[in-house]
Amino acid sequence: MTGFLNETAALDAIRSMLSGADTATLAVAFWGTGAIERLGLNKSWKSLRIVCNLDSGACNPDEIQRLLDMDNVEVRTDWRLHGKVYLTPQALVMGSSNASSNGLVIEGAAALGWAEANIESKDLDLRRQLSEWCDSRFSQALDIGVEQMSLAREAWDARKKFAPVLGGLTSNLLELVSRQPDHPAFDDIKVVQWARSASKNAVQVREEAIRNDGTLTGTDIYEGWGTDISVGDWLIDFDVGKRNPRFTGFWRVLHVDDQNDVAFVKLSDTIDVPAIGKLTASKADLSHIAEAMTQSPALEKGPKERITSIAAVVKAMTTPPLR
Numbered sequence: 001m002t003g004f005l006n007e008t009a010a011l012d013a014i015r016s017m018l019s020g021a022d023t024a025t026l027a028v029a030f031w032g033t034g035a036i037e038r039l040g041l042n043k044s045w046k047s048l049r050i051v052c053n054l055d056s057g058a059c060n061p062d063e064i065q066r067l068l069d070m071d072n073v074e075v076r077t078d079w080r081l082h083g084k085v086y087l088t089p090q091a092l093v094m095g096s097s098n099a100s101s102n103g104l105v106i107e108g109a110a111a112l113g114w115a116e117a118n119i120e121s122k123d124l125d126l127r128r129q130l131s132e133w134c135d136s137r138f139s140q141a142l143d144i145g146v147e148q149m150s151l152a153r154e155a156w157d158a159r160k161k162f163a164p165v166l167g168g169l170t171s172n173l174l175e176l177v178s179r180q181p182d183h184p185a186f187d188d189i190k191v192v193q194w195a196r197s198a199s200k201n202a203v204q205v206r207e208e209a210i211r212n213d214g215t216l217t218g219t220d221i222y223e224g225w226g227t228d229i230s231v232g233d234w235l236i237d238f239d240v241g242k243r244n245p246r247f248t249g250f251w252r253v254l255h256v257d258d259q260n261d262v263a264f265v266k267l268s269d270t271i272d273v274p275a276i277g278k279l280t281a282s283k284a285d286l287s288h289i290a291e292a293m294t295q296s297p298a299l300e301k302g303p304k305e306r307i308t309s310i311a312a313v314v315k316a317m318t319t320p321p322l323r
Contacts, residue, residue, distance in 0.1 A: 002123055007116035010097045014086050015040045017120075021088035022046040025134040029053040029081045031063045032100025039099060041067075048073045051134075051141045054148060055079040057155035060100070064152065068144060076141035077148065083137075084118075085130055092130050093120045160184040162275040173271060173279040174288070174314060181311040185273050189234045191289055191296075191313050195241040195304040198223045198262075205260045219254060222263040228299060228307050229263045231256055234271045236281075238290055240304045245290040250280075292316045 005013055018024055018039060023046050031052055036042050050067060052059050054077035067075045086093040095118025121127070142148075161184045165176050177186055198206075202223040210216045222229055229235070233253040238245040251265035270278035281289070289310075296316035298308035 002119055002121040002126075005093065005095070005118040005120055007097060007114060010093060010095065010116060010118040010120075011038065013120045014093050014097075017086065017088055017091045017093065019043075021090065023048070024086070024088045025049045025051075025131075025138065026087070026099070027051045027078075027081060027083055027085040027134050027137045028099045029056065029084060030058040030098040030100045031067075032060050032098070033063055035060075035063050035099040036066055036070075041070075041073075045070075045072045049134075049138050050075045051078050051081055051137050052076075053078060053081040054144060054152045055155070057152075057159035058100070059152060059156065061149055061153045061156055064144065065149065075144055076138060077144055078137055078141040081137060081141075085134060087127070087130050087134055089127075091120065091122045092127055093118055094130065095119055161187075165276060169277070171270075171277060171279055172285070173281045173310070174285045176276065176279065177310055177314045178317075181314050185276055186311050187309065188230075188232055189236070189271060189273075189310040190229075190307055191236045191238070191293055191298075191310055192222070192225075192229075193238045193240045193245065193290075193293060193298075193304060193306045194222070195239070196302060202260065202262050205257060205262050206264070209255070209257065209262075209264065213255075216255060216264050219264040219266050220251070222265060224261055225263060225301060225307065226261060228301070229253055229256065235265060236271075236286075236289060236310065238293070245293075247286045247290070288317060289313055 018041065022044070026049070028050070029052060041048065050073065052064060052075065054064060064075060067073055084095060084098055095116060097116045097118050163183070165180050165183055165185070167179045170176060198221055202221055206219070206221045210219070231253050235251040235253065237248045237251050239248055249267045250269070250271050252268055253263055253265050255264040257264070270280050272278050292313045293306060293308070296308050296312045298306035298312070300306055
């Protein structure tokens with residue numbers, strides 16, 4: 001018997017197949033949070049062999065460590081592995097479904113975003129061929145030690161910000177953030193409201209810095225924001241010195257003078273996010289952002305000054321952005 005399985009049917013079939021076996025080999029490249037529970041691996045095993053691709057940066061190290069700590073479970077890593085094979089002595093499932101939400105470092109809600117294609121089979125000849133392939137992959141794979149886990153954590157943390165956002169491509173900032181507010185790519189995008197001008201001392205600090213470093217030419221400054229503004233941040237800026245907030249632009253933080261508490265920023269037409277693209281916002285979106293700032297958990301920096309993440313602003317919105 002051989003049949004087709006989509007992403008939902010595949011999980012059900014794999015769980016059922018593994019629940020009736022005490023030995024199995026899983027040559028599955030990517031592993032995410034909760035994979036052990038989703039697949040039903042948290043049980044007694046006579047032998048469970050797992051080959052993952054820890055080098056890819058698409059394996060959650062915490063989940064791999066949990067597997068390593070289980071009894072009668074051997075976990076190895078193969079930098080070449082991209083396959084997804086679930087094999088027991090009685091049946092197999094193979095295709096595109098990883099042991100993660102989608103195999104691309106996105107977890108949680110993103111699990112609903114991918115259409116997978118798999119086959120299940122009990123065909124004896126196919127099981128034999130897959131068994132030989134799995135044996136070969138397992139024998140060539142490397143044991144996972146402390147050093148490999150440390151490097152895997154670095155790779156995992158680095159790759160999270162480059163993972164795609166759930167849904168199709170768009171340059172609309174609010175649309176993207178509303179799809180997945182907790183995506184790490186949005187951590188460095190902040191909304192700032194200010195009313196007070198920089199002090200004479202801060203202006204002098206700026207002028208001296210520009211004389212000493214030509215790359216700061218054309219920058220403006222923020223004063224007194226401490227560690228709430230960091231190099232690499234994108235600031236969606238509103239002047240609230242008058243009655244209505246006035247959007248001044250998207251500003252990239254290039255340099256921070258900690259001693260004088262002055263941050264140097266440069267104006268940009270768009271917010272540039274690696275692996276996602278150049279993002280912008282319509283006038284209606286900016287109006288929603290300014291309004292939502294009054295409801296978001298922002299840090300108060302003065303009588304009118306506030307700063308918070310774009311994710312917090314989006315979560316505070318009571319109505320969707322106008323289109």
